[in-house]
Amino acid sequence: MYSRTFLALSLSLLGGLTSCDDNSDIKPTPILSATDLLMAKSWKMTAVAEKEGSEPIEDLYTDVPACIQDNVYQFQADGVFMLDEGATRCDQAHPQTRTGTWAQSNSGMTLKATINLSTQPGAEATMEMGGTIESVSATRLVLVERETTAGVTTETRTTFTAQ
Numbered sequence: 001m002y003s004r005t006f007l008a009l010s011l012s013l014l015g016g017l018t019s020c021d022d023n024s025d026i027k028p029t030p031i032l033s034a035t036d037l038l039m040a041k042s043w044k045m046t047a048v049a050e051k052e053g054s055e056p057i058e059d060l061y062t063d064v065p066a067c068i069q070d071n072v073y074q075f076q077a078d079g080v081f082m083l084d085e086g087a088t089r090c091d092q093a094h095p096q097t098r099t100g101t102w103a104q105s106n107s108g109m110t111l112k113a114t115i116n117l118s119t120q121p122g123a124e125a126t127m128e129m130g131g132t133i134e135s136v137s138a139t140r141l142v143l144v145e146r147e148t149t150a151g152v153t154t155e156t157r158t159t160f161t162a163q
Contacts, residue, residue, distance in 0.1 A: 032138075033108065034104070034108045034109070034133055034136050035108060037136045037137065037138060038111070038136060038141070039075050039076065040138065040162075041138070041162035041163060042072045042073065042074045042084075042162070042163040043072065043074070043075075043141055043160035043162060044069075044070070044071065044072050044073070044086075044160060044161055044163050045061075045064070045068070045069065045073075045158060045159070045160055046061070046159050046160065046161045047059075047061050047157075047158070047159035048060040048064060048157070049061070049156070050155070050156045050157075051154070051157075052152060052153075052154045052155075053152040053153065053154070060156075065090065066088050067085070067086075067090035070086030070087050070088050071084065071085060071086050072084040072086055072163055073113070073129070073160070075102050075113070079101050079102055079103055080099055080100075080102070081099065081100045081101055081102035081114070081115060082098070082099050082100075083097065083098045083099075083100070083115050083127070084096065084097050085097070094117075098116075099115070100113060100114050100115030100116060100127075101113070101114055102114075104133075109132060109133050110130070110131070110132055110133070111129075111130050111131065111132075111133055112128065112129075112130035113128070113129045113130060114126055114128050114129075129143075130143065130145070131143035131144050131145035131146075131156075131158070132144045132145070132146075134157070138162060139161065139162045140159065140160070140161055140162065141159070141162075142158070142159050142160075143157070143158045143160075144156070144157050144158075145158075
């Protein structure tokens with residue numbers, strides 16, 4: 001009887017010792033903020049859809065010129081926003097890359113980026129990108145802009161994929 005009890009107790013202790021290993025080398029995955037996720041990758045526009053009032057959703061991405069579809073956007077530290085024209089530039093006279101500014105507001109859920117597109121002194125031409133951040137992950141960013149004119153709300157949803 002004594003040997004059975006001793007054997008059962010030994011097996012219980014042995015099982016307990018092997019299941020309680022030291023997991024100190026396993027680090028929890030940090031939770032990244034929207035800002036961290038935005039700055040971690042470069043982004044390329046992959047979809048644009050618009051819904052005007054009760055009309056069906058319209059795919060606008062097919063109307064976006066190829067020279068814009070291949071643009072890559074990057075949100076950098078200190079509010080620097082970078083646009084890379086990609087393989088196809090809309091105007092070969094324009095630089096391959098341009099820089100501007102970006103900022104978040106509304107507890108990080110609203111995004112606005114601006115780049116001066118003008119190459120002529122004194123001329124004004126800007127590109128603005130922004131909206132409410134509907135979702136952001138390590139692989140995808142979705143911005144939504146809403147505008148109401150004469151009681152009709154137009155919602156534009158732009159999707160970017162991480163590069």
